[in-house]
Amino acid sequence: MPTATFAAGCFWGVEAVFRQITGVISTLVGYMGGTLENPSYQAVCTDTTGHAEVVQVEYDANQVSYETLLAVFWGNHDSTSLNRQGADVGTQYRSVIFFHTPEQETIARLSKDKLEKSGQYYAPIVTEIIPAARFYPAEEYHQQYLEKKGLSHCSI
Numbered sequence: 001m002p003t004a005t006f007a008a009g010c011f012w013g014v015e016a017v018f019r020q021i022t023g024v025i026s027t028l029v030g031y032m033g034g035t036l037e038n039p040s041y042q043a044v045c046t047d048t049t050g051h052a053e054v055v056q057v058e059y060d061a062n063q064v065s066y067e068t069l070l071a072v073f074w075g076n077h078d079s080t081s082l083n084r085q086g087a088d089v090g091t092q093y094r095s096v097i098f099f100h101t102p103e104q105e106t107i108a109r110l111s112k113d114k115l116e117k118s119g120q121y122y123a124p125i126v127t128e129i130i131p132a133a134r135f136y137p138a139e140e141y142h143q144q145y146l147e148k149k150g151l152s153h154c155s156i
Contacts, residue, residue, distance in 0.1 A: 010088050026057075
């Protein structure tokens with residue numbers, strides 16, 4: 001199964017959105033894009049590790065396209081907000097598409113370009129599109145956090 005990795009703010013809410021998509025086989029929250037090996041949540045929250053809070057999405061490409069996953073990504077966070085989503089501030093909350101294949105990179109760049117040209121936003125899109133790096137799963141208590149708490153989404 002192909003994998004997609006997205007950073008769009010606090011990983012709890014991002015994961016909850018992707019878990020609702022038909023064709024998404026599994027999700028796992030964690031950290032990517034930084035320099036610290038085996039980071040903890042506490043370390044990432046210091047805003048010094050370079051890691052972003054991410055959701056790794058395993059999906060069935062026969063049921064859901066990468067383009068659809070990108071549409072969900074774009075539609076569920078503020079891609080014009082640099083290093084923050086709502087009250088959450090820091091580089092760990094930045095907007096990033098981590099691509100796993102050259103095809104994903106091409107599709108992501110075309111998607112971003114189309115959105116930029118749409119005139120939907122008054123500010124530039126700050127989302128990074130960069131190669132996937134080593135993924136570090138977050139601690140177990142973060143996995144499906146909202147579901148465990150009986151919540152369907154985060155409120156900002």
